[in-house]
Amino acid sequence: MNILIADDEPLELEQMIYLLKPHFPNWTFFTAQDASQALQLAKKNRMTIAFLDIQMPGKDGITLSKELKQLYNLDIIMVTAFQSFEYAQKALRIGVTDYLTKPVIASELDAIIEKYKVWSSNHDAIQSALSYIHENYHDKLSLNSIAEKIHLNPSYLSRKFLEEQSIGLNEYINNYRLEMAVKKMNDNHDTSISAIAESCGFNSQHYFSVAFKKKYNQSPRQFKLSQLFKGQ
Template sequence: MNILLVDDEVLELDQLEYLMKAQFPNWTFYKAQDASIALQLAGKVKISLAFLDIQMPGKNGLELAKELKKNYELDIIMVTAFQSFEYAKASLRIGVNDYLTKPIVESELLGLLEKYQKWSSKNDSMQEVLSIIREEYHEKLSLSFVANRIHLNANYLSRKFYEEIGIGFADYLNAYRLEMAKKLLVNQRDMSMAVIAEKAGFNSQHYFSAMFKKQFGVTPSEFRINPKRTENQ
């Protein structure tokens, strides 16, 4: 299950992740420090549950919650240091699912998350798939290969993957590989494009470059010169 944590304070994000990870080791956490990054993440992966800080610079948590609820099927928990009835009332009008106040107490957080225990068990197979992609994206992965690894029918896995993640297996795999390639382009500036393509799991440099340009609007070489030029970071 994919969890989105949004707060402009890095320590708050890290604390939330730390408190939940021990209880829900199969959950995948995505962290954002503002609404724009949060919306980008929600557009790339299927978010099941989001924790949104209300007070953030730019678009605040309530505005973000309204936009997320409008465009995606997900549960939202608002988090704030201000125990305001107006905030709570506004959250309920948007349709958020619950409300937490800071400082977050572990027992309160885990109590609130009890109903999501069933999500964890139902999605174990999907978490296995995502773990394989994260650990072996550079290898020759296919849907049938992964399905065989986790003892599922390939057609069933294909359908369930789309239902749970929101995009097809091949599209997700390519998107993940491209994100890993971006890191290599920035961190390994002496590495050739051919080697980067291979390490990211692409069969050819030409295909890698074409996919990169299609996804981000710039070539790998252009991105390496100026990483901020990509359309979708």
């Protein structure tokens, strides 16, 4: 999986990689010093997370965020020296995941990336499995199909995945699909629940609704309505 860091300050780029690398040892880092370079990198390499400085030469981070989100689904975290509520509002309005102020403090960064740590593994084979799930969650997935793709024995993959990630592989797939469903409901208010369920790999809207309610303590419809009222 890939992380994009865009900032016109070389020292800021180095610091972000230094802080992030221990948490994502098997991920690939891409850096850009302006929005145009960042966009080209994102077109050639599918990014999972992007850390974007708001103030850069040419296009700003807000504009870049909009263009990245038109390419594919990714999490965007804005990084800026401007501790302005107006900037935060603009960022959150276009679906930015979070907002980090400079100078970046390790503890604040750790709090933001905590939820992504389950997407990372020190074990190469398990990281390959995670990457495959993230890229193909909308398709039919099984232990055997994933094991075949990454050239591992299914029993070994199942045991090692649970050992490394503290969660079973099938449960991980289900949780990731639900996370993607939440993102799609936030980003696409007009899309029907059945279409979202199907696009996230659920072959039954009923099963999707049951799993969603179990994880989030509300139905997909209730969640969608709550997000609509928030935006008003």
